[in-house]
Amino acid sequence: MLKRMLTPNQMRRMSANEALRQPFILIHSKEIVVSGTDLRTSLHHLRNFHTQTLFQKAVLTYIASQQLQQQDEAKIRKIFDTFDINKDGQLSKDELTFGYEKLYGDPIQAKKQAEQILKNIDLNHNGTIDYNGTNISQQDS
Secondary structure: OHHHHOOOOOOOOOOHHHHHOOHHHHHHOOOOOOOHHHHHHHHHHHHHOOOOOHHHHHHHHHHHHHHOOHHHHHHHHHHHHHHOOOOOOEEEHHHHHHHHHHHHOOHHHHHHHHHHHHHHHOOOOOOEEEOOOOOOOHHHO
16 A cells, blocks of 8 residues: 555556555544534533633633543544634634534624634634634733
8 A cells, every 4th residue: 555655656656535445544544423413512612611710711621621531532623623624723713603604504693603702712812712722822821
């Protein structure tokens, strides 16, 4: 498989699609399926995530991260990646709005919900939600 993937001659080289269908890849990969219910639940939780102080938010984020099991972490990452259209590891207002509108179909409500989510979660006020939890800027900590 590797020899066919590394063949200099483009006509003889294995394509990415062919490589993904190889038994070795199929055996060692697991597709994580995220349902619409999981996506809606995640958006609901993002919308309702609000506390009074930066310290409380940091503590809640830490506790939540410690509670996750490996499978839960993979599922949450998959949900995040579903909304992260440009795959930069951050959710922008536009990406949240697009995801919300895709699930619920109401563009006006989607924009309002995205703004509310960012207001509650964007701790460093950079206009995005970072997957790795770096929304707390150094000066805030």
